[in-house]
Amino acid sequence: xxxxxxxxxxHRLDDGRIQxxxxxxxxxLHEGQRGLCFVRQRVGDAMVLSTYGRSSGFCIDxxxxxxxxxxxxxxxxxxxxxxxxxxxxKFCQNWDIxxxxxxxxxxxxxxxxxxxxxxxxxxxxxxxxxxxDPVIFAEYAMDTADACHALGVKTVAVTAxxxxxxxxxxxxxxxxxxxxxLKAFTEDFYFQQTGAHLAPVLETLxxxxxETDCWLELTTLLIPGLNDSDAELQALSGWxxxxxxxxxxxxxxxxxxxxxxxxxAGTPTATLQRARRIARDHGLHHVxxxxxxxxxxxxxxxxxxxxxxxxxxxxxxxxxxxxxxGRCPHCATALAGRFAxxxxxxxxxxxxxxxxxxx
Numbered sequence: 235x236x237x238x239x240x241x242x243x244x245h246r247l248d249d250g251r252i253q254x255x256x257x258x259x260x261x262x263l264h265e266g267q268r269g270l271c272f273v274r275q276r277v278g279d280a281m282v283l284s285t286y287g288r289s290s291g292f293c294i295d296x297x298x299x300x301x302x303x304x305x306x307x308x309x310x311x312x313x314x315x316x317x318x319x320x321x322x323x324k325f326c327q328n329w330d331i332x333x334x335x336x337x338x339x340x341x342x343x344x345x346x347x348x349x350x351x352x353x354x355x356x357x358x359x360x361x362x363x364x365x366x367d368p369v370i371f372a373e374y375a376m377d378t379a380d381a382c383h384a385l386g387v388k389t390v391a392v393t394a395x396x397x398x399x400x401x402x403x404x405x406x407x408x409x410x411x412x413x414x415x416l417k418a419f420t421e422d423f424y425f426q427q428t429g430a431h432l433a434p435v436l437e438t439l440x441x442x443x444x445e446t447d448c449w450l451e452l453t454t455l456l457i458p459g460l461n462d463s464d465a466e467l468q469a470l471s472g473w474x475x476x477x478x479x480x481x482x483x484x485x486x487x488x489x490x491x492x493x494x495x496x497x498x499a500g501t502p503t504a505t506l507q508r509a510r511r512i513a514r515d516h517g518l519h520h521v522x523x524x525x526x527x528x529x530x531x532x533x534x535x536x537x538x539x540x541x542x543x544x545x546x547x548x549x550x551x552x553x554x555x556x557x558x559x560g561r562c563p564h565c566a567t568a569l570a571g572r573f574a575x576x577x578x579x580x581x582x583x584x585x586x587x588x589x590x591x592x593x
Contacts, residue, residue, distance in 0.1 A: 239286030239373060241274055243401045252276055257320045257369060257397050258434045270429075271370040273318040285316040286374045288343050290365060292352075298549040300362055300392050301485050301524055303534060304571025305411040305449050307544055308551045308578020311390060312353035314344075315365025316374070321394055322429035323417070325457055325489060346374070350381035359574075360388035360410065369397045372405050379408035391448075395438035396430055406442050411449040411572065413485075414439055418454070418461035419470035427460065436473070443478050449572050451483040453524070456501050456509060458489070467509050471516040480519045481537070481570035486510060487524035503528055520570070538567030551578055 243255040247262060254261045254269050261269035263276040273285045297311045319326070344352075353361045361382050368375040368391050379389040388410040395414040397405065406412065416435060417428060424432045443450045454470065456462045474484055486509040488501040506523035510531055513521040523531030532546035541564045545553035557563055560573035 238275075238277065238282040238284055241281040241283045242373060243398070244281045246279070252279070252281060254281060255398055256372065256401050258431065259320055259396075269320070270322070271318045271320040273316065273370055283371060283373050285318070285371055287345060288316060289314045290317055291315075292344070292349075294356060294358060295362070296549045297360065297362075297390075298546065298551075300364065300390060300413050301453060301487075301522070301549075302390065302411055302413055302449075302451055303485075303522060303544070303546075304451065304483050304520065304569070304573075305390070306359050306388070306572060306574055306578075307534075308554065309359035309574065310357060311360045311362045312349070312356065312358040312387075313362040313364050314349065315363065315368070316371045317366060318370055319367050320370050320396055320430075321367070324427050325455065346378035346381040349378050350385050350387055353382065353387050354385045358387065360390050362390040362392060364390070364392035367393050367396075369393055369395075369401075369405070372397075372401055376405060376408045383408075394428075394430075395435045395442075397434070397438060399437075399441075402438060402441060406446045406448050409446075409448045411451075412442060413451045413453055414442065416452050416454050416470065416474075419466050419473065420461070423461050436477075440477055443482060450478075451485065452478075453485040453487055454509075455487045455489050456505055458499055458501055458505065462501070462505050462509065464508075464512065467512045468516070471513040471518060474513070475516045475518055480517045482518075483520040483522065483571075484513055484518055485522045485524050486513075488526050490525070501525075507531060534569070536562040536565065536567050536569065538562060539565040541565070543569060554578060 244252050246252050251262045251264055254274055259270055265276055268275040275282055275284050292314045294310050295313045297306055297309050363375040382389050391409045391412040393414055421432045424430050442448050486506045488506060490500045491498050503526045506526060510521045510523055519537040533542050534544035536543050541562055543555050543562060554577050555563055556573060558575040561568050
């Protein structure tokens with residue numbers, strides 16, 4: 235399969251360069267140059283996506299691993315990514331993939347139709363574009379989404395949301411659910427730690443929630459001393475409550491030392507629990523702690539009567555008490571999200587690697 239695929243969202247400049255219009259980096263390229271993401275490249279007088287049809291690997295995961303707690307809980311999701319990223323996070327937890335400059339890491343090849351068929355045949359309810367940011371391989375992800383929908387398979391984007399308005403509209407129109415990283419709530423953190431800016435991410439969050447049918451959940455990785463102060467958590471929680479509303483799930487996830495922040499301490503469970511209390515004090519109904527064993531922080535509670543509706547240990551569902559209509563059986567309050575009409579029978583916490591055979 236040829237991997238140089240015609241890319242969209244670019245235009246020519248008067249000085250002879252071409253500009254990528256996919257994300258706010260606005261990379262301006264001479265012949266042969268690649269954008270910061272490394273996978274969008276100028277070839278001749280056009281731009282190509284160099285990773286179309288190539289993956290860093292395929293796995294079947296529990297949907298809770300994305301993390302998505304209100305989208306088909308307990309179901310299996312067929313996950314894959316490519317290489318590269320349009321952010322430069324010093325704390326990247328998938329740096330071996332997202333920061334890769336070695337295209338030979340992309341050992342697995344598969345067309346959109348093949349991915350959709352394998353996901354369908356293995357009983358996965360959805361396909362997730364994850365591991366690295368699907369924004370940078372949007373053409374591949376969108377074509378795969380079309381193939382999935384043709385077979386009744388849903389699609390999930392796990393992304394930092396750093397994307398311009400036009401591609402954002404087209405990309406999220408193809409997604410059934412998204413978990414978007416809100417990496418912090420200060421411009422200083424975004425600029426110093428990711429090489430990006432906060433405002434475009436907030437615009438994406440508001441757009442997806444208010445202007446699309448895509449189910450939205452947020453994740454913030456808390457890094458001790460960098461984005462975990464009470465003041466920042468108050469500001470972040472207040473913005474989510476005010477701009478997105480109380481029913482958008484918010485996940486606070488534990489950092490572990492990695493990449494360029496390998497000398498820093500991991501996040502204490504108490505920090506995640508403090509963040510959860512702050513967010514709940516701002517009126518958010520569904521706030522979770524991630525990457526730790528914290529039964530209360532993994533449980534979905536009814537926003538009406540407070541009953542425990544979905545009890546989890548890490549990514550495994552221990553108790554499920556929703557009606558087929560997605561309501562609390564005790565008070566009939568509807569739980570925000572997308573739910574199947576039957577109780578989950580997923581694979582628990584196990585990750586299952588999968589090979590996709592070429593046709």
